[in-house]
Amino acid sequence: MKEEIIQTDVLCVGGGIAGLMAAIRASEVGAKVIVADKANTVRSGSAGLGNDHFRCYIPEVHGPDMKPNLESLVRSQVGGPMRQGVFLRTWVEKSFDIVKLWESWGIPMRYEGRYEFAGHGLPGRILASLKYAGKDQKSVLTREARKRGVTVINRVMMFDLINHNGNLVALGIDTRNDRLLVFEAKSVVLGTGLCTRLYPSPTPGHMFNIAYSPNNTGDGRAMAYRAGAALANIELTMRWAGPKYFARCGKGTWIGVLRDPEGKPIGPFVTKPDRKLGDMAADIWHSAFEDFAKSGKGPVYMDCSGISEEDYQYMRHWLEHEGNASFLDYLEEEKIDLKERPVEFSTYEMHLSGGVYYNEKGETSVRGLYAAGDELFGGISGAATFGWIAGDSAGSYSRNAALPDAEEARSHIEAKKQEIRQMLGRARGPAWKEANTALQQIMQEYAGPIRSETLLNAGLTHVRRLKEKVRTTLVAKDRHDLARSLEVINLVDLAELLFLAALERKETRAGHVRVDYPFTNPLLDKLLLVRKGDEGPVMEWKALQR
Amino acid sequence: MPPLIDENMCTHCGACVDVCQSDVFSMRVEDTVPDATYADDCWHCGACVMECPVQAITLRIPLPMMVCYK
Numbered sequence: 001m002k003e004e005i006i007q008t009d010v011l012c013v014g015g016g017i018a019g020l021m022a023a024i025r026a027s028e029v030g031a032k033v034i035v036a037d038k039a040n041t042v043r044s045g046s047a048g049l050g051n052d053h054f055r056c057y058i059p060e061v062h063g064p065d066m067k068p069n070l071e072s073l074v075r076s077q078v079g080g081p082m083r084q085g086v087f088l089r090t091w092v093e094k095s096f097d098i099v100k101l102w103e104s105w106g107i108p109m110r111y112e113g114r115y116e117f118a119g120h121g122l123p124g125r126i127l128a129s130l131k132y133a134g135k136d137q138k139s140v141l142t143r144e145a146r147k148r149g150v151t152v153i154n155r156v157m158m159f160d161l162i163n164h165n166g167n168l169v170a171l172g173i174d175t176r177n178d179r180l181l182v183f184e185a186k187s188v189v190l191g192t193g194l195c196t197r198l199y200p201s202p203t204p205g206h207m208f209n210i211a212y213s214p215n216n217t218g219d220g221r222a223m224a225y226r227a228g229a230a231l232a233n234i235e236l237t238m239r240w241a242g243p244k245y246f247a248r249c250g251k252g253t254w255i256g257v258l259r260d261p262e263g264k265p266i267g268p269f270v271t272k273p274d275r276k277l278g279d280m281a282a283d284i285w286h287s288a289f290e291d292f293a294k295s296g297k298g299p300v301y302m303d304c305s306g307i308s309e310e311d312y313q314y315m316r317h318w319l320e321h322e323g324n325a326s327f328l329d330y331l332e333e334e335k336i337d338l339k340e341r342p343v344e345f346s347t348y349e350m351h352l353s354g355g356v357y358y359n360e361k362g363e364t365s366v367r368g369l370y371a372a373g374d375e376l377f378g379g380i381s382g383a384a385t386f387g388w389i390a391g392d393s394a395g396s397y398s399r400n401a402a403l404p405d406a407e408e409a410r411s412h413i414e415a416k417k418q419e420i421r422q423m424l425g426r427a428r429g430p431a432w433k434e435a436n437t438a439l440q441q442i443m444q445e446y447a448g449p450i451r452s453e454t455l456l457n458a459g460l461t462h463v464r465r466l467k468e469k470v471r472t473t474l475v476a477k478d479r480h481d482l483a484r485s486l487e488v489i490n491l492v493d494l495a496e497l498l499f500l501a502a503l504e505r506k507e508t509r510a511g512h513v514r515v516d517y518p519f520t521n522p523l524l525d526k527l528l529l530v531r532k533g534d535e536g537p538v539m540e541w542k543a544l545q546r
Numbered sequence: 547m548p549p550l551i552d553e554n555m556c557t558h559c560g561a562c563v564d565v566c567q568s569d570v571f572s573m574r575v576e577d578t579v580p581d582a583t584y585a586d587d588c589w590h591c592g593a594c595v596m597e598c599p600v601q602a603i604t605l606r607i608p609l610p611m612m613v614c615y616k
Contacts, residue, residue: 326592
């Protein structure tokens, strides 16, 4: 195996919105920066095909008081409070600066010359989602990064982070060629997005039919944990909703009314298509689609009938920017006219809303290690804002930090190389997809919609057995398979932590339904942190300050 | 399944191989039509369709992803 040692001030792991913003800012403050992306930063990740709404506070639109905007942000946190008050205030205060930056780089942040807020709206409340044309946002950010001297290395999957006496050495494999990259970085910014593929997709046999990028497998979370950083609320999950069977994000972009089969709106917010509001019913009533099905009153439809031609074109325009171009093409091919035909919506699979704990400066609990974006769910605006902030912090930190020496971590590196050689060299054994399917089956049955102490304990045993099998028997027939296998290793590690944290959180909260503790305990309005200890995972409750 | 490349239109530029986030394509032999080697990993996002400079790629959405309408 060819090994290449690369030195840098700042290594951005993942070239999504957070990673690219971090790279741009770190470079501006004088750091030498490398972005390593599993795919290609131009189209990778959940934001690769675009987005159309950016949560922000614009004083000229919202007025001088940012409190209503802050309140709306607090309410939008999945699973209740996940962030410190100072983090949320920083987000709201900084968001408009980021909007202006993006605009100056050529991402269209205005509609017909004005800042346009629409979607995810409640009647009488402020609108916090700025409509923007983000279809090509990542090629713009990649260009801006390169313009500032950032080196972008595509097709490298970062899979391990070694914290050797406080020095960070990061390992990545080339997903197409025989090459191991060893990064000696003064600081590292994690920005690998959400963690999907832990739970089965709604479509049997189609693991990649999910709303968020199926290539985001929690690599940053697993790496952070192994390097000693704390993960927060890893047991909390969320579920998105959208067109049934054709899993896509963007329900806030639809202009229609969610109705039952008789045509009755399921929510109290709108009775006809409303361009400004959309229909918040499913944002607030997360289990609506399932509740209707279970009670025999389903299915639930997104009904755009009655929409004006102008609003219809407006919706199509934004759906295209929200990464739904292939969905629109499909509707056209199948001659499904949304003006005439209500389409069924459903809830999709579970995925993690918790992740790497990072503060308002992008700092994790390990010195020199930063994180941003959906390493702890925050959507596009969170990724852009805290990517920028984390880049600023990492760049500044690197000025006085020493370069680590990979040779000090040599035994660890050799052990990893040996694991890789074994995966590539085994004659027989399970391939990554078999292992991933086995994991999804356990997650769904033992840590899925129903959780209890007995189920979680049994599931933990199963996951540990699977982990051992994955570590010792996985077979990768080529580089593509090797990257997928390393993803599964990360997923299994996170699954074990999820079971442990789910046992510890003895209450029901959002997607974490403990049938043996059926209510939300206000005393547990806290972060549950899990980190690596000498004897295994260690848990700690951390209070949240408003 | 997923991405279909029109062999008569494809110029072998490799744009699809470059951008696909699921690493679906490979060009096994230089200057040939890319192969959808890992078609099962397709997200049906349409990046290849968007980035193909000669519009040689179409997505075939598999039947289990059918949109259910009234």
